[in-house]
Amino acid sequence: KNEVEQSPQNLTAQEGEFITINCSYSVGISALHWLQQHPGGGIVSLFMLSSGKKKHGRLIATINIQEKHSSLHITASHPRDSAVYICAVSYDKVIFGPGTSLSVIP
Amino acid sequence: DGGITQSPKYLFRKEGQNVTLSCEQNLNHDAMYWYRQDPGQGLRLIYYSQIVNDFQKGDIAEGYSVSREKKESFPLTVTSAQKNPTAFYLCASSIWGYNEQFFGPGTRLTVL
Numbered sequence: 001k002n003e004v005e006q007s008p009q010n011l012t013a014q015e016g017e018f019i020t021i022n023c024s025y026s027v028g029i030s031a032l033h034w035l036q037q038h039p040g041g042g043i044v045s046l047f048m049l050s051s052g053k054k055k056h057g058r059l060i061a062t063i064n065i066q067e068k069h070s071s072l073h074i075t076a077s078h079p080r081d082s083a084v085y086i087c088a089v090s091y092d093k094v095i096f097g098p099g100t101s102l103s104v105i106p
Numbered sequence: 107d108g109g110i111t112q113s114p115k116y117l118f119r120k121e122g123q124n125v126t127l128s129c130e131q132n133l134n135h136d137a138m139y140w141y142r143q144d145p146g147q148g149l150r151l152i153y154y155s156q157i158v159n160d161f162q163k164g165d166i167a168e169g170y171s172v173s174r175e176k177k178e179s180f181p182l183t184v185t186s187a188q189k190n191p192t193a194f195y196l197c198a199s200s201i202w203g204y205n206e207q208f209f210g211p212g213t214r215l216t217v218l
Contacts, residue, residue: 004148031205041194043209086148090205096141096148 003027004097006087012103019074021100023087026068034061034072035086037099043086046072077104109133110210112197117215119184119191127182127213129197137202138180142166143194143212152195155180156202184215191217 004025013019023032034046047054047061049070054061058077063070074081082104087097110131119125131138137156141149151164155174169188174180180199184191194214198207 002148033205035209041196041212041214043196043198043212045206045208048206088148093151094205094207096150098146098148 002098003095004087004089006085006097006100008100009098010101010103012105013077015078015104015106017077017104019077019081019102019104021072021085021087021102023070023072023097024068025070025087025089025095027089027091027095029089029091031090032063032070033088033090033094034070035088037084037086039083046085074102079104079106110197110199110208112195112210112213115211115213117213119215119217121217122186124186125184125191125215127184127195127197127215129180129182129210130178131180131197131199131208131210132178133199133208134177135199135201135208136177137200138174139198139200139207140164140170140172140180140182141196141198143196149196152182191215 007022031050033048035043037043058075060073084099084101086099113128139154140152143149150166152170153172155161161172171183196212197210200207
């Protein structure tokens with residue numbers, strides 16, 4: 001069993017829809033990260049959180065430490081949000097999830 | 107601008123040849139990392155370095171080698187011993203002991 005799992009694996013949405021990507025993990029962590037990988041391959045860090053909730057623009061990330069679960073929400077989705085979203089957890093090392101491929105259609 | 111550069115973006119090599127991937131950062135970060143990404147899998151750690159002239163094996167170090175002669179540079183050599191070298195390679199850096207890593211644009215290596 002992978003230490004970090006994400007669902008769904010692939011997601012297609014219409015522009016304007018509310019999107020949720022889930023991440024579950026099985027180890028004790030010091031922080032959880034949400035990353036965005038663009039089609040060209042570059043990776044950008046979106047959030048690093050260890051408790052509660054963070055918001056940046058149309059993106060919201062939440063974490064439930066007791067349930068070992070995090071969600072990334074995108075409100076009013078746009079085609080430029082199309083990317084792979086990666087969840088990663090850190091303790092004495094960083095473990096990456098397999099990613100969720102999001103396609104937002106106009 | 108501060109950041110991480112990797113070159114080249116695309117690299118083709120014949121089987122049996124060693125190839126070196128470049129990674130340079132001007133963020134003044136102590137720690138640097140090399141990851142490999144394969145379709146449908148999470149990034150896997152190849153090597154990391156906390157400080158100049160020191161580096162440690164990651165989870166999949168076999169068939170790879172690195173050096174850290176300068177703080178800014180952490181080149182990765184994919185040797186002929188690496189059985190399946192075709193992949194996307196990402197370099198990252200961070201302040202050591204701090205979890206957030208900054209990534210380069212990646213190099214896509216294809217071995218023919």
